[in-house]
Amino acid sequence: MEIKNRLKSGFFICLGAASCLALGFTFGKLSGEINPASIEGASDLIGISFSPAEKDSMVNTLKNQLNNLENSRKVSLDNSVAPSLVFNPLPKGFKPSLEQKTLNWGLANSADLPKSDVDIAFTPVHELAVLIKSGKLTSERLTKIYLDRIKTYSDTLQCLITLMEDSALEKARAMDSELKAGKYRGPLHGIPYGVKDLLAVKGTKTTWGAMPYKDQEIDETATIVTKLDDAGAVLVGKFTLGALAMGDVWYGGVTKNPWNLKQGSSGSSAGSASAVSAGLVPFAIGTETLGSIVSPSTRNGVTGLRPTYGRVSKHGAMALSWSMDKIGPISRSALDNGIVLAVINGQDDNDASSIQAAFNYDAKRDPKSLKVGYFKPFFEGERASANDQKVLETFKNIGIELHPLELNVSIPAGPIVMMLMAEGSAAFDELTRLGWDDQLVAQHRNAWPNLFRAARFIPATDYVNLSRQRTLLIQEMHELMKGYDVIVTPSFAGSQLQITNLTGHPALCMPNGFNESGSPTSITLLANLFEEEKLVILGSLIQKNTDWQTQRPPLFNQ
Numbered sequence: 272m273e274i275k276n277r278l279k280s281g282f283f284i285c286l287g288a289a290s291c292l293a294l295g296f297t298f299g300k301l302s303g304e305i306n307p308a309s310i311e312g313a314s315d316l317i318g319i320s321f322s323p324a325e326k327d328s329m330v331n332t333l334k335n336q337l338n339n340l341e342n343s344r345k346v347s348l349d350n351s352v353a354p355s356l357v358f359n360p361l362p363k364g365f366k367p368s369l370e371q372k373t374l375n376w377g378l379a380n381s382a383d384l385p386k387s388d389v390d391i392a393f394t395p396v397h398e399l400a401v402l403i404k405s406g407k408l409t410s411e412r413l414t415k416i417y418l419d420r421i422k423t424y425s426d427t428l429q430c431l432i433t434l435m436e437d438s439a440l441e442k443a444r445a446m447d448s449e450l451k452a453g454k455y456r457g458p459l460h461g462i463p464y465g466v467k468d469l470l471a472v473k474g475t476k477t478t479w480g481a482m483p484y485k486d487q488e489i490d491e492t493a494t495i496v497t498k499l500d501d502a503g504a505v506l507v508g509k510f511t512l513g514a515l516a517m518g519d520v521w522y523g524g525v526t527k528n529p530w531n532l533k534q535g536s537s538g539s540s541a542g543s544a545s546a547v548s549a550g551l552v553p554f555a556i557g558t559e560t561l562g563s564i565v566s567p568s569t570r571n572g573v574t575g576l577r578p579t580y581g582r583v584s585k586h587g588a589m590a591l592s593w594s595m596d597k598i599g600p601i602s603r604s605a606l607d608n609g610i611v612l613a614v615i616n617g618q619d620d621n622d623a624s625s626i627q628a629a630f631n632y633d634a635k636r637d638p639k640s641l642k643v644g645y646f647k648p649f650f651e652g653e654r655a656s657a658n659d660q661k662v663l664e665t666f667k668n669i670g671i672e673l674h675p676l677e678l679n680v681s682i683p684a685g686p687i688v689m690m691l692m693a694e695g696s697a698a699f700d701e702l703t704r705l706g707w708d709d710q711l712v713a714q715h716r717n718a719w720p721n722l723f724r725a726a727r728f729i730p731a732t733d734y735v736n737l738s739r740q741r742t743l744l745i746q747e748m749h750e751l752m753k754g755y756d757v758i759v760t761p762s763f764a765g766s767q768l769q770i771t772n773l774t775g776h777p778a779l780c781m782p783n784g785f786n787e788s789g790s791p792t793s794i795t796l797l798a799n800l801f802e803e804e805k806l807v808i809l810g811s812l813i814q815k816n817t818d819w820q821t822q823r824p825p826l827f828n829q
Contacts, residue, residue: 358594360775362749367628367801377634392550396607400458410443410461430542460503468509469589480521481514482710493587510542529824537570539563544571549827554602572791576608580775581626584619605810641756647675649764658784682744684769696726779806782819
């Protein structure tokens with residue numbers, strides 16, 4: 272029997288009142304009791320059958336379970352409270368290097384200042400850093416250029432939540448004063464940037480892109496924002512994300528792709544990628560749980576770096592999946608992403624899942640010393656992309672030997688993704704139970720409201736067993752990848768995106784041309800855990816020998 276239950280705002284159809292009760296969850300208040308018949312209905316939802324005697328024996332236990340669950344829900348849990356069970360992506364016998372060496376970015380001593388403001392706006396971070404250090408460009412002028420572009424274009428792109436003009440100009444002037452006094456904080460000194468609006472910044476709204484939280488203020492600042500501030504970077508704004516980190520639909524509209532304003536920016540780091548693509552900032556911070564840096568970086572034609580799980584602190588960031596969330600930079604080049612990663616890298620006592628590891632980039636390292644593999648089947652056949660094949664040709668032309676391999680693992684990744692659903696449902700428990708999910712703009716079957724509801728029926732036993740399967744998958748991927756420094760793969764081929772997000776491996780997503788409709792495409796480089804410097808080395812080599820990353824959306828090149 273289906274019962275329609277009234278919630279605070281709207282209705283929800285539950286698959287049988289007694290079945291919900293038997294699983295220990297109610298949408299609002301339900302009439303009914305736990306009995307063998309209701310257990311039968313619940314059993315159908317989890318794919319297990321019990322004998323009549325077994326069902327009868329469970330009744331009292333399930334009643335006690337339900338009572339315990341109802342009592343546990345009286346404890347209010349803020350999204351910032353992480354589980355006591357902490358995910359660790361390290362395979363057996365593997366430990367990241369802790370020896371931090373002096374970073375060598377290979378930056379020029381001087382550079383010519385572009386003649387126009389628009390050319391300055393599209394200049395990559397590593398060149399802006401030289402201009403600022405040499406005194407040819409002030410942080411104040413650079414910040415004003417980006418603030419003006421944000422005010423001109425952000426409404427068109429629907430990419431902005433909060434403009435931080437006053438504090439940005441104050442910080443820029445302070446960075447200029449420090450430089451005149453002989454204090455230089457490093458390559459991000461005086462460089463403007465933006466963050467995805469799931470990162471808390473004291474004194475601003477942190478909306479998570481969702482209507483129920485659109486006026487939310489969190490009285491703290493995310494660890495990585497503090498680190499960027501200490502490095503001299505200038506925060507100019509907080510950019511949109513798809514509601515609760517899915518897609519490009521947020522409470523104010525749909526964030527646009529600068530290359531095609533009829534198309535969304537993809538998500539969930541939609542605003543960050545759109546803003547970088549349109550030259551509104553030289554870099555922005557995004558997050559990825561299952562593609563939220565790779566997908567918008569592809570759609571917007573920019574370069575995104577998804578770090579190893581645990582390398583970057585998540586303190587102050589909205590939690591969607593405590594065991595899968597990762598924070599990383601989106602910019603105009605691989606080298607820019609490396610410069611940003613060096614700043615935000617590091618263990619944080621406020622994030623129990625963060626892991627101390629060195630990040631050692633050396634511009635003098637010969638890229639040809641790297642052993643580079645590629646997932647050969649993904650580059651062959653009818654579905655293979657000509658743009659992806661051109662990347663392989665580019666590698667060969669510049670003297671990089673490519674080693675073919677296949678992505679063969681015995682553990683299927685698809686079912687393990689249910690861990691994300693279960694964790695997301697827990698992270699937004701009250702959103703579902705109190706009916707606030709009806710306020711989200713996206714309400715289709717594959718949107719969060721429905722996925723969070725359905726995830727309530729994932730058995731805890733299976734969640735634990737999926738986690739155990741994930742342990743095996745981590746070990747298999749470690750064995751597959753440890754023979755290579757970098758592996759080249761089409762960004763969305765096969766199950767590599769699912770697998771590497773589950774195992775915590777780092778990825779660099781770079782533009783590699785355009786498709787027949789004129790939309791950007793991308794290629795992805797994978798590396799072993801905590802070896803992002805190899806991604807930056809090889810990515811920089813490709814970008815020095817191609818011009819894909821220098822292309823500008825015509826409507827915003829003015």
